[in-house]
Amino acid sequence: MRVAIITNEGGAAISQPETTAAARAAVSYANDNLGGIGGHRIEIVLTCPTREDVATARTCANKVVEAKADALVVTSTGLGATIAPIVTGAGIPYITANGATAPELTSPASFVWTGGFPSILRAWAKYAKDKGYRSFTAFVIDSPSAIGAAQQLGAPAFKAAGVDFTVATVPAGTPDATPIVSAALRRKPDAVAVIGESTVCISVIKALETVGTSADKLITQPCVERSVLDAVGSAIDGTQVATPYDVISKDDPEVRRYDAVMARYAPDTPTGGYAGIGYQGMMSFIRAAQGIRGDVSPAAVIAAVKSAKNVPLPIGHGITFTCDGTALPPLISVCSSSNIFERFDAGKATDAQVVALR
Structure with missing residues (x-):
């Protein structure tokens, strides 16, 4: 089983090498303990860091095609709109735990194990409605995929919930987001959310404390990595x-x-931050493709994943996934619509609960 990995390592503002280490750890575990995938040893034929640069991401996607990979696992990226069309256009399945762009979320050859950003936005809209909130502001990293998802998927969800929704963009690497946060808080939102990588999380969370607000605060997983x-x-x-x-x-x-x-295969990699998304992306693929039949090929991988039912989502708190296109319509590539919500108190996450949209 020839598997390629694309990761967002090496960027000046964004770099998450822990996701690659975790994905590789999952492969080593599967080869040593599970017989690989369906009895086929997993061979990582390519690992390509995008540096979160469009041109580099395009080069990585073309390298996947040239390597004749049976599948591509993307640990995390904001450039799925660049990568997915090239890979799926060559008939190679595009696989990730968490997608945000239309090409990732709507291709028959793309598999997104969790509802990711789209389902989080819908869950937040439901949460705001249930709380009786009238306005919600999202501080979003200034990347095309994140902003596009917030505007194209978040805005309709909040409108349907009867909640005013605004987006404030924050460039990656911003050392002090106080001016951006101060301007956004003039609208007196009932709740605010932070969506970005570690530098955005740090600058916005610090600014919210500096400016002061009684708004309910919601964040995503990158905001709880150790550096943050x-x-x-x-x-x-x-x-x-x-x-x-x-x-x-x-x-x-x-x-x-x-x-x-x-601990066994990546002992120097912190487990509490964003490493989990790399592990979840790869281990979900390993589980979903176990039923592969005949010779290994991209088409055989796609068929195996589409035929798998109620697969336990790794570190998913009991969530299962099925890739039949019905989890989060009209996003046919999404395999589960559930999310996990946790509360932070005294510097620690507590009370993990599954929030299902269906």
């Missing part, structure tokens, strides 16, 4: 975290397996 927690301290307390995976429920067999795999 160390930088913002108690400013994160009371926030609600929307995440595709649970690594805090240490009595959960899935979490125990994750910790054991990482």
Whole structure:
């Protein structure tokens, strides 16, 4: 089984090498303990860091095609709109735990294990409606995929919920977001959300504390990686975290397996940050494709994944996925619409709960 990996390592503002280490750890575990995938040893034929640069991402996608990979696993990226059409156009399945762009979310050859950003936006819209909120502001990293998803998917969801929704963009690497946050808070939103990588999380969370607000605060998983927690301290307390995976429920067999795999195959990689998305993306693929039949090929991989039913989502707090196009219409590539919500208190995530949209 020839598998390529694309990762967002090496960027000046964004770099998440832990996702690659976790994906590779999942492969080593599967080869040593599961017989690979369907009895076929997994060979990583390419690892390509995009540096979150469009031209480099396009080069990586073309390298996947040239490598004749049977599948591509993307650990995380904001450039799915560049990568997915090239890969799926060559008949190679595009696989990721968390997608945000239309080419990732609507291709018959693309598989997104979790509802990701689109389902988080819908869950937040429902949450705001249930709370009786009238306005909601999202601080979003200034990347095409994140802004596009917020505007194209978030705005309709909040409109349907009867909640005013605004987006404030924050460039990656912004050292002080106070002017951006101050301007957005003049609208007096009932709730605010932070959507971005670590530098955006740090600058916005610090600015929210500096400016002061009574708004409910919601964040996504990158905002709870160790560098963010160390930088913002108690400013994160009371926030609600929307995440595709649970690594805090240490009595959960899935979490125990994750910790054991990482300890064995990636001992120097922190497990509490965004490493989980790389592990979840690869391990979900390993589970979903176990039923592959005959010779290994991209078409055989696609058929195997589409035929798998109710697959346990790795570190998914009991969530299962099925890639039949019905999880989050009209996004046919999404395989599950559920998310995990956690609460941060005293610097630690607690009370993981599954929030299902269906």
